Amino acid sequence: MDEVSPDRSRSEGFRWERLELLRRRTSKKWRTHPSDVLPVWVAEMDCALAPPVAQALAQAVALGDTGYPAGAGYVEALAGFARARWGWEGVTAERAVRVPDVMRGAVEMLRLVTDPGDQVVVNCPVYPPFYHFVRSSGRAVVEAPLGADGRIDLAELKEAFRRATADGGRAAYLLCNPHNPTGTVHRRDELEAVASLAEAFGVRVVVDEIHAPLVSGGAEFVPYLSVRGAESGFSLMSASKAWNLAGLPAALALAGEAAAADLARVPSEVADGVSHFGVIAHTAALRHGAAWLDGLLVALAENRALFDGLVAEHLPSVRYRPGAGTYLAWLDFRDAGLGADPAAVLLDRGRVALTGGLPFGTGGAGHARFNLATSPELITEAVRRMATAL
Numbered sequence: 001m002d003e004v005s006p007d008r009s010r011s012e013g014f015r016w017e018r019l020e021l022l023r024r025r026t027s028k029k030w031r032t033h034p035s036d037v038l039p040v041w042v043a044e045m046d047c048a049l050a051p052p053v054a055q056a057l058a059q060a061v062a063l064g065d066t067g068y069p070a071g072a073g074y075v076e077a078l079a080g081f082a083r084a085r086w087g088w089e090g091v092t093a094e095r096a097v098r099v100p101d102v103m104r105g106a107v108e109m110l111r112l113v114t115d116p117g118d119q120v121v122v123n124c125p126v127y128p129p130f131y132h133f134v135r136s137s138g139r140a141v142v143e144a145p146l147g148a149d150g151r152i153d154l155a156e157l158k159e160a161f162r163r164a165t166a167d168g169g170r171a172a173y174l175l176c177n178p179h180n181p182t183g184t185v186h187r188r189d190e191l192e193a194v195a196s197l198a199e200a201f202g203v204r205v206v207v208d209e210i211h212a213p214l215v216s217g218g219a220e221f222v223p224y225l226s227v228r229g230a231e232s233g234f235s236l237m238s239a240s241k242a243w244n245l246a247g248l249p250a251a252l253a254l255a256g257e258a259a260a261a262d263l264a265r266v267p268s269e270v271a272d273g274v275s276h277f278g279v280i281a282h283t284a285a286l287r288h289g290a291a292w293l294d295g296l297l298v299a300l301a302e303n304r305a306l307f308d309g310l311v312a313e314h315l316p317s318v319r320y321r322p323g324a325g326t327y328l329a330w331l332d333f334r335d336a337g338l339g340a341d342p343a344a345v346l347l348d349r350g351r352v353a354l355t356g357g358l359p360f361g362t363g364g365a366g367h368a369r370f371n372l373a374t375s376p377e378l379i380t381e382a383v384r385r386m387a388t389a390l
Protein backbone atom coordinates (compact mmCIF):
# COMPACT_ATOMS: atom_id res chain seq x y z
CA MET A 1 0.00 0.00 0.00
CA ASP A 2 2.78 2.42 0.94
CA GLU A 3 4.47 1.72 -2.35
CA VAL A 4 1.27 2.65 -4.18
CA SER A 5 0.49 5.80 -2.23
CA PRO A 6 3.63 7.21 -0.60
CA ASP A 7 2.08 10.65 -0.18
CA ARG A 8 -0.62 10.31 2.49
CA SER A 9 -2.18 13.74 1.90
CA ARG A 10 -2.52 13.17 -1.83
CA SER A 11 -3.77 9.61 -1.39
CA GLU A 12 -6.96 10.99 0.16
CA GLY A 13 -7.88 12.62 -3.13
CA PHE A 14 -7.94 11.79 -6.78
CA ARG A 15 -4.74 10.85 -8.65
CA TRP A 16 -3.59 9.21 -11.87
CA GLU A 17 -1.24 6.25 -11.46
CA ARG A 18 2.25 5.99 -12.95
CA LEU A 19 2.98 3.70 -15.88
CA GLU A 20 5.19 1.34 -13.81
CA LEU A 21 2.27 0.59 -11.50
CA LEU A 22 -0.28 0.38 -14.32
CA ARG A 23 1.83 -2.23 -16.11
CA ARG A 24 1.45 -4.45 -13.03
CA ARG A 25 -2.35 -4.42 -13.31
CA THR A 26 -3.86 -7.68 -14.59
CA SER A 27 -7.06 -6.29 -16.13
CA LYS A 28 -8.03 -6.32 -19.81
CA LYS A 29 -6.61 -2.89 -20.61
CA TRP A 30 -3.15 -3.86 -19.43
CA ARG A 31 -2.97 -7.53 -20.40
CA THR A 32 -4.42 -7.67 -23.92
CA HIS A 33 -1.38 -6.23 -25.72
CA PRO A 34 2.37 -6.76 -25.31
CA SER A 35 4.20 -4.39 -22.98
CA ASP A 36 5.59 -2.17 -25.76
CA VAL A 37 2.01 -1.12 -26.61
CA LEU A 38 0.46 1.87 -24.83
CA PRO A 39 -3.21 0.99 -24.17
CA VAL A 40 -5.77 3.81 -24.52
CA TRP A 41 -8.71 1.62 -25.52
CA VAL A 42 -11.14 -0.23 -23.21
CA ALA A 43 -13.11 1.88 -20.68
CA GLU A 44 -10.93 1.36 -17.62
CA MET A 45 -9.40 4.37 -15.87
CA ASP A 46 -5.76 4.73 -14.91
CA CYS A 47 -6.49 6.31 -11.53
CA ALA A 48 -6.02 5.04 -8.00
CA LEU A 49 -9.16 3.61 -6.42
CA ALA A 50 -11.24 6.27 -4.65
CA PRO A 51 -10.26 6.14 -0.95
CA PRO A 52 -13.86 5.76 0.36
CA VAL A 53 -14.28 2.72 -1.89
CA ALA A 54 -10.93 1.26 -0.88
CA GLN A 55 -11.81 1.73 2.79
CA ALA A 56 -15.22 0.07 2.44
CA LEU A 57 -13.68 -2.91 0.66
CA ALA A 58 -10.82 -3.19 3.18
CA GLN A 59 -13.35 -3.21 6.00
CA ALA A 60 -15.40 -5.91 4.30
CA VAL A 61 -12.27 -8.03 3.85
CA ALA A 62 -11.32 -7.54 7.49
CA LEU A 63 -14.80 -8.64 8.57
CA GLY A 64 -14.99 -11.54 6.15
CA ASP A 65 -18.14 -9.83 4.89
CA THR A 66 -18.20 -11.94 1.73
CA GLY A 67 -21.76 -13.26 1.71
CA TYR A 68 -24.86 -12.32 -0.31
CA PRO A 69 -26.04 -8.71 -0.72
CA ALA A 70 -28.94 -7.47 1.40
CA GLY A 71 -30.95 -4.33 2.07
CA ALA A 72 -31.59 -1.12 0.18
CA GLY A 73 -28.26 0.59 0.86
CA TYR A 74 -27.25 0.79 -2.80
CA VAL A 75 -30.50 2.35 -4.00
CA GLU A 76 -30.56 4.73 -1.02
CA ALA A 77 -27.01 5.82 -1.86
CA LEU A 78 -28.01 6.43 -5.49
CA ALA A 79 -31.12 8.33 -4.37
CA GLY A 80 -28.95 10.62 -2.24
CA PHE A 81 -26.43 11.13 -5.04
CA ALA A 82 -29.17 11.85 -7.61
CA ARG A 83 -30.77 14.39 -5.27
CA ALA A 84 -27.50 16.16 -4.49
CA ARG A 85 -25.99 16.11 -7.99
CA TRP A 86 -28.96 16.39 -10.35
CA GLY A 87 -31.68 17.74 -8.04
CA TRP A 88 -33.68 14.63 -8.92
CA GLU A 89 -35.91 12.96 -6.32
CA GLY A 90 -37.05 10.13 -8.58
CA VAL A 91 -34.94 7.22 -7.28
CA THR A 92 -37.04 5.12 -4.91
CA ALA A 93 -36.62 1.61 -3.53
CA GLU A 94 -40.13 0.72 -4.76
CA ARG A 95 -39.13 1.30 -8.38
CA ALA A 96 -35.56 -0.05 -8.32
CA VAL A 97 -34.09 -3.52 -8.72
CA ARG A 98 -30.46 -4.53 -8.25
CA VAL A 99 -28.97 -6.14 -11.37
CA PRO A 100 -25.57 -7.82 -11.86
CA ASP A 101 -24.28 -5.10 -14.21
CA VAL A 102 -25.59 -2.52 -16.63
CA MET A 103 -25.63 -4.62 -19.80
CA ARG A 104 -27.31 -7.59 -18.14
CA GLY A 105 -29.76 -5.15 -16.59
CA ALA A 106 -30.48 -3.64 -20.00
CA VAL A 107 -31.22 -7.08 -21.42
CA GLU A 108 -33.57 -7.83 -18.52
CA MET A 109 -35.48 -4.60 -19.22
CA LEU A 110 -35.70 -5.49 -22.93
CA ARG A 111 -37.03 -8.93 -21.97
CA LEU A 112 -39.81 -7.28 -19.91
CA VAL A 113 -41.15 -5.25 -22.82
CA THR A 114 -40.25 -7.16 -26.00
CA ASP A 115 -40.39 -10.76 -27.22
CA PRO A 116 -37.80 -12.79 -29.11
CA GLY A 117 -37.87 -11.66 -32.74
CA ASP A 118 -38.88 -8.08 -31.81
CA GLN A 119 -36.81 -5.03 -32.76
CA VAL A 120 -34.60 -2.80 -30.62
CA VAL A 121 -33.56 0.64 -31.92
CA VAL A 122 -30.06 1.98 -31.19
CA ASN A 123 -28.26 5.21 -32.17
CA CYS A 124 -25.20 4.24 -34.15
CA PRO A 125 -22.28 4.56 -33.83
CA VAL A 126 -22.73 3.09 -30.35
CA TYR A 127 -21.02 0.96 -27.67
CA PRO A 128 -20.64 -2.42 -29.46
CA PRO A 129 -22.27 -4.60 -26.74
CA PHE A 130 -25.55 -2.85 -27.61
CA TYR A 131 -25.49 -5.01 -30.74
CA HIS A 132 -24.17 -8.24 -29.15
CA PHE A 133 -26.44 -8.26 -26.10
CA VAL A 134 -29.58 -7.38 -28.05
CA ARG A 135 -28.89 -10.06 -30.66
CA SER A 136 -27.90 -12.75 -28.17
CA SER A 137 -31.23 -12.17 -26.40
CA GLY A 138 -32.97 -13.02 -29.70
CA ARG A 139 -34.00 -9.47 -30.60
CA ALA A 140 -33.00 -7.65 -33.81
CA VAL A 141 -31.20 -4.30 -33.97
CA VAL A 142 -32.59 -1.37 -35.96
CA GLU A 143 -30.13 1.49 -36.43
CA ALA A 144 -31.07 5.16 -36.08
CA PRO A 145 -27.82 6.99 -36.94
CA LEU A 146 -26.85 10.04 -34.89
CA GLY A 147 -26.73 13.30 -36.82
CA ALA A 148 -23.49 14.76 -38.20
CA ASP A 149 -23.33 16.86 -35.01
CA GLY A 150 -23.30 13.68 -32.90
CA ARG A 151 -26.79 14.35 -31.55
CA ILE A 152 -30.02 12.34 -31.82
CA ASP A 153 -31.57 12.84 -35.26
CA LEU A 154 -35.32 12.82 -34.60
CA ALA A 155 -36.21 12.17 -38.25
CA GLU A 156 -33.94 9.10 -38.27
CA LEU A 157 -35.36 7.99 -34.93
CA LYS A 158 -38.92 8.32 -36.19
CA GLU A 159 -38.10 6.27 -39.27
CA ALA A 160 -36.41 3.62 -37.10
CA PHE A 161 -39.44 3.48 -34.77
CA ARG A 162 -41.68 3.11 -37.83
CA ARG A 163 -39.57 0.20 -39.14
CA ALA A 164 -39.27 -1.41 -35.70
CA THR A 165 -43.04 -1.45 -35.20
CA ALA A 166 -44.06 -2.14 -38.83
CA ASP A 167 -44.67 -5.87 -38.29
CA GLY A 168 -46.93 -5.23 -35.29
CA GLY A 169 -44.41 -6.63 -32.78
CA ARG A 170 -43.35 -4.88 -29.59
CA ALA A 171 -40.34 -2.60 -29.95
CA ALA A 172 -37.87 -0.92 -27.63
CA TYR A 173 -35.27 1.85 -27.89
CA LEU A 174 -31.94 1.32 -26.14
CA LEU A 175 -30.65 4.85 -25.62
CA CYS A 176 -27.21 5.73 -24.29
CA ASN A 177 -26.88 8.93 -22.21
CA PRO A 178 -24.20 10.26 -22.12
CA HIS A 179 -23.46 8.61 -25.43
CA ASN A 180 -20.56 6.18 -25.82
CA PRO A 181 -18.45 6.84 -27.96
CA THR A 182 -19.15 10.52 -28.79
CA GLY A 183 -19.59 11.83 -25.25
CA THR A 184 -22.78 13.61 -26.30
CA VAL A 185 -24.96 14.56 -23.32
CA HIS A 186 -28.59 14.62 -24.40
CA ARG A 187 -30.52 17.77 -23.50
CA ARG A 188 -33.89 17.86 -21.75
CA ASP A 189 -35.70 19.05 -24.89
CA GLU A 190 -34.19 16.17 -26.88
CA LEU A 191 -35.20 13.61 -24.25
CA GLU A 192 -38.73 15.02 -24.12
CA ALA A 193 -38.96 14.71 -27.89
CA VAL A 194 -37.72 11.10 -27.61
CA ALA A 195 -40.35 10.32 -24.96
CA SER A 196 -43.14 11.78 -27.05
CA LEU A 197 -42.03 9.95 -30.21
CA ALA A 198 -41.75 6.68 -28.28
CA GLU A 199 -45.24 7.20 -26.88
CA ALA A 200 -46.63 7.85 -30.36
CA PHE A 201 -45.19 4.56 -31.69
CA GLY A 202 -45.70 2.50 -28.54
CA VAL A 203 -41.93 1.97 -28.25
CA ARG A 204 -40.56 1.33 -24.74
CA VAL A 205 -37.43 3.29 -23.82
CA VAL A 206 -34.51 1.73 -21.90
CA VAL A 207 -31.73 4.20 -21.13
CA ASP A 208 -28.18 3.20 -20.26
CA GLU A 209 -27.06 6.02 -17.94
CA ILE A 210 -23.84 4.40 -16.73
CA HIS A 211 -21.79 7.50 -17.68
CA ALA A 212 -24.21 9.90 -15.94
CA PRO A 213 -21.81 11.11 -13.21
CA LEU A 214 -19.12 11.78 -15.83
CA VAL A 215 -20.45 15.07 -17.17
CA SER A 216 -18.58 18.35 -17.03
CA GLY A 217 -17.70 21.17 -19.40
CA GLY A 218 -20.80 23.23 -18.76
CA ALA A 219 -23.24 20.49 -19.77
CA GLU A 220 -25.85 19.10 -17.43
CA PHE A 221 -26.90 15.48 -17.17
CA VAL A 222 -30.69 15.08 -17.31
CA PRO A 223 -31.99 11.73 -16.00
CA TYR A 224 -34.35 10.32 -18.63
CA LEU A 225 -36.95 9.37 -16.03
CA SER A 226 -37.08 13.00 -14.88
CA VAL A 227 -38.40 14.31 -18.21
CA ARG A 228 -42.01 14.87 -19.16
CA GLY A 229 -43.58 11.82 -20.81
CA ALA A 230 -40.92 9.30 -19.70
CA GLU A 231 -43.14 7.45 -17.19
CA SER A 232 -43.08 4.15 -19.08
CA GLY A 233 -39.28 4.15 -19.43
CA PHE A 234 -36.45 2.36 -17.64
CA SER A 235 -32.98 3.53 -16.66
CA LEU A 236 -29.82 1.60 -15.81
CA MET A 237 -27.52 3.38 -13.39
CA SER A 238 -24.27 2.30 -11.79
CA ALA A 239 -21.16 3.65 -10.10
CA SER A 240 -19.11 1.41 -12.38
CA LYS A 241 -17.72 3.88 -14.92
CA ALA A 242 -17.29 6.97 -12.77
CA TRP A 243 -15.42 5.16 -9.99
CA ASN A 244 -13.72 2.53 -12.20
CA LEU A 245 -15.46 -0.49 -10.69
CA ALA A 246 -15.85 -2.82 -13.69
CA GLY A 247 -14.12 -5.54 -11.67
CA LEU A 248 -16.70 -5.09 -8.91
CA PRO A 249 -19.88 -5.05 -11.00
CA ALA A 250 -23.33 -4.00 -9.82
CA ALA A 251 -26.08 -1.76 -11.18
CA LEU A 252 -29.61 -0.59 -10.52
CA ALA A 253 -32.55 -0.84 -12.89
CA LEU A 254 -35.02 2.00 -12.31
CA ALA A 255 -38.57 2.25 -13.64
CA GLY A 256 -40.78 5.23 -14.35
CA GLU A 257 -44.17 5.29 -12.61
CA ALA A 258 -45.97 3.54 -15.46
CA ALA A 259 -43.27 0.86 -15.73
CA ALA A 260 -43.26 -0.19 -12.05
CA ALA A 261 -45.48 -3.22 -12.66
CA ASP A 262 -43.16 -4.36 -15.46
CA LEU A 263 -40.09 -3.96 -13.25
CA ALA A 264 -41.75 -6.11 -10.59
CA ARG A 265 -41.64 -9.01 -13.09
CA VAL A 266 -37.83 -9.16 -13.12
CA PRO A 267 -37.03 -12.73 -12.01
CA SER A 268 -35.71 -12.87 -8.45
CA GLU A 269 -32.57 -14.74 -9.55
CA VAL A 270 -31.44 -11.58 -11.38
CA ALA A 271 -31.25 -9.53 -8.17
CA ASP A 272 -29.90 -12.54 -6.29
CA GLY A 273 -27.01 -12.80 -8.75
CA VAL A 274 -25.52 -9.43 -7.79
CA SER A 275 -22.05 -9.31 -6.22
CA HIS A 276 -22.06 -8.27 -2.56
CA PHE A 277 -18.60 -6.73 -2.99
CA GLY A 278 -19.92 -4.84 -6.01
CA VAL A 279 -22.78 -3.46 -3.93
CA ILE A 280 -20.40 -2.48 -1.09
CA ALA A 281 -18.10 -0.66 -3.50
CA HIS A 282 -20.87 1.13 -5.41
CA THR A 283 -22.67 2.17 -2.23
CA ALA A 284 -19.49 3.66 -0.77
CA ALA A 285 -18.74 5.47 -4.04
CA LEU A 286 -22.18 7.07 -4.29
CA ARG A 287 -22.41 7.87 -0.58
CA HIS A 288 -18.88 9.13 0.09
CA GLY A 289 -17.17 9.53 -3.29
CA ALA A 290 -18.55 12.87 -4.55
CA ALA A 291 -15.46 14.92 -3.66
CA TRP A 292 -13.21 12.37 -5.35
CA LEU A 293 -15.50 12.45 -8.41
CA ASP A 294 -15.16 16.23 -8.56
CA GLY A 295 -11.37 15.78 -8.64
CA LEU A 296 -11.72 13.29 -11.46
CA LEU A 297 -14.00 15.62 -13.46
CA VAL A 298 -11.50 18.47 -13.19
CA ALA A 299 -8.70 16.16 -14.34
CA LEU A 300 -10.81 14.88 -17.25
CA ALA A 301 -11.68 18.41 -18.37
CA GLU A 302 -7.97 19.25 -18.36
CA ASN A 303 -7.21 16.08 -20.31
CA ARG A 304 -9.89 16.86 -22.89
CA ALA A 305 -8.44 20.34 -23.46
CA LEU A 306 -4.89 18.95 -23.63
CA PHE A 307 -5.93 16.25 -26.09
CA ASP A 308 -7.88 18.71 -28.26
CA GLY A 309 -4.76 20.88 -28.54
CA LEU A 310 -2.44 17.94 -29.23
CA VAL A 311 -4.71 16.56 -31.95
CA ALA A 312 -4.92 19.97 -33.64
CA GLU A 313 -1.14 20.36 -33.50
CA HIS A 314 0.13 16.85 -34.26
CA LEU A 315 -2.76 15.11 -36.02
CA PRO A 316 -4.18 17.81 -38.30
CA SER A 317 -5.91 15.29 -40.57
CA VAL A 318 -7.86 13.82 -37.64
CA ARG A 319 -11.20 15.35 -36.67
CA TYR A 320 -12.25 15.46 -33.03
CA ARG A 321 -15.27 17.12 -31.43
CA PRO A 322 -14.90 17.01 -27.62
CA GLY A 323 -18.07 15.82 -25.88
CA ALA A 324 -19.09 16.96 -22.40
CA GLY A 325 -19.71 13.45 -21.10
CA THR A 326 -17.68 10.25 -20.59
CA TYR A 327 -13.88 10.05 -20.76
CA LEU A 328 -13.96 8.85 -24.34
CA ALA A 329 -12.85 10.71 -27.47
CA TRP A 330 -14.31 9.64 -30.83
CA LEU A 331 -11.82 10.34 -33.59
CA ASP A 332 -12.56 10.63 -37.30
CA PHE A 333 -9.57 9.42 -39.35
CA ARG A 334 -11.34 9.40 -42.73
CA ASP A 335 -9.07 12.14 -44.10
CA ALA A 336 -5.94 10.49 -42.71
CA GLY A 337 -5.74 7.70 -45.27
CA LEU A 338 -5.68 4.83 -42.75
CA GLY A 339 -8.62 2.93 -44.24
CA ALA A 340 -11.69 1.50 -42.52
CA ASP A 341 -9.87 0.41 -39.35
CA PRO A 342 -7.38 3.11 -38.31
CA ALA A 343 -6.89 1.51 -34.88
CA ALA A 344 -5.28 -1.54 -36.54
CA VAL A 345 -2.77 0.68 -38.36
CA LEU A 346 -2.02 2.75 -35.24
CA LEU A 347 -1.39 -0.43 -33.25
CA ASP A 348 0.84 -1.89 -35.90
CA ARG A 349 2.85 1.22 -36.76
CA GLY A 350 2.61 3.29 -33.57
CA ARG A 351 2.32 0.65 -30.80
CA VAL A 352 -0.66 2.50 -29.37
CA ALA A 353 -3.97 0.66 -28.82
CA LEU A 354 -7.22 2.56 -29.46
CA THR A 355 -10.64 0.92 -29.82
CA GLY A 356 -11.45 0.36 -33.49
CA GLY A 357 -14.62 2.00 -34.77
CA LEU A 358 -16.05 -0.81 -36.93
CA PRO A 359 -17.92 -2.69 -34.14
CA PHE A 360 -19.74 0.57 -33.25
CA GLY A 361 -22.04 -0.03 -36.25
CA THR A 362 -22.86 2.25 -39.15
CA GLY A 363 -20.71 5.37 -38.86
CA GLY A 364 -17.86 3.50 -37.17
CA ALA A 365 -15.69 2.89 -40.24
CA GLY A 366 -12.66 5.17 -40.43
CA HIS A 367 -13.03 6.03 -36.73
CA ALA A 368 -11.38 5.00 -33.48
CA ARG A 369 -12.06 5.68 -29.80
CA PHE A 370 -9.42 7.08 -27.45
CA ASN A 371 -9.67 6.72 -23.66
CA LEU A 372 -8.78 10.02 -21.93
CA ALA A 373 -8.85 8.59 -18.40
CA THR A 374 -5.12 8.53 -17.95
CA SER A 375 -2.36 10.94 -16.98
CA PRO A 376 -1.49 13.95 -19.18
CA GLU A 377 1.94 12.35 -19.71
CA LEU A 378 0.46 9.17 -21.16
CA ILE A 379 -2.01 11.14 -23.31
CA THR A 380 0.92 13.11 -24.71
CA GLU A 381 2.90 9.94 -25.36
CA ALA A 382 -0.09 8.25 -27.04
CA VAL A 383 -0.56 11.22 -29.38
CA ARG A 384 3.17 11.19 -30.17
CA ARG A 385 2.86 7.52 -31.16
CA MET A 386 -0.24 8.24 -33.26
CA ALA A 387 1.59 11.06 -35.04
CA THR A 388 4.52 8.73 -35.74
CA ALA A 389 2.16 6.14 -37.21
CA LEU A 390 0.53 8.74 -39.43
Ligand SMILES: Cc1ncc(COP(=O)(O)O)c(C=O)c1O
Pocket (backbone or CB within 6 Å): 043, 100, 101, 102, 103, 104, 127, 176, 180, 208, 210, 211, 238, 240, 241, 246, 249, 250, 251
Ligand atom coordinates in the same frame (compact mmCIF):
# COMPACT_ATOMS: atom_id res chain seq x y z
C1 LIG B 1 -22.49 2.74 -22.33
C2 LIG B 1 -21.97 1.59 -21.53
N1 LIG B 1 -22.82 0.71 -21.02
C3 LIG B 1 -22.41 -0.36 -20.29
C4 LIG B 1 -21.06 -0.56 -20.06
C5 LIG B 1 -20.63 -1.75 -19.29
O1 LIG B 1 -21.23 -1.75 -18.05
P1 LIG B 1 -21.34 -3.07 -17.19
O2 LIG B 1 -19.94 -3.59 -17.05
O3 LIG B 1 -21.95 -2.65 -15.90
O4 LIG B 1 -22.22 -4.00 -17.98
C6 LIG B 1 -20.13 0.35 -20.57
C7 LIG B 1 -18.70 0.13 -20.34
O5 LIG B 1 -17.85 0.82 -20.82
C8 LIG B 1 -20.59 1.44 -21.32
O6 LIG B 1 -19.74 2.35 -21.82
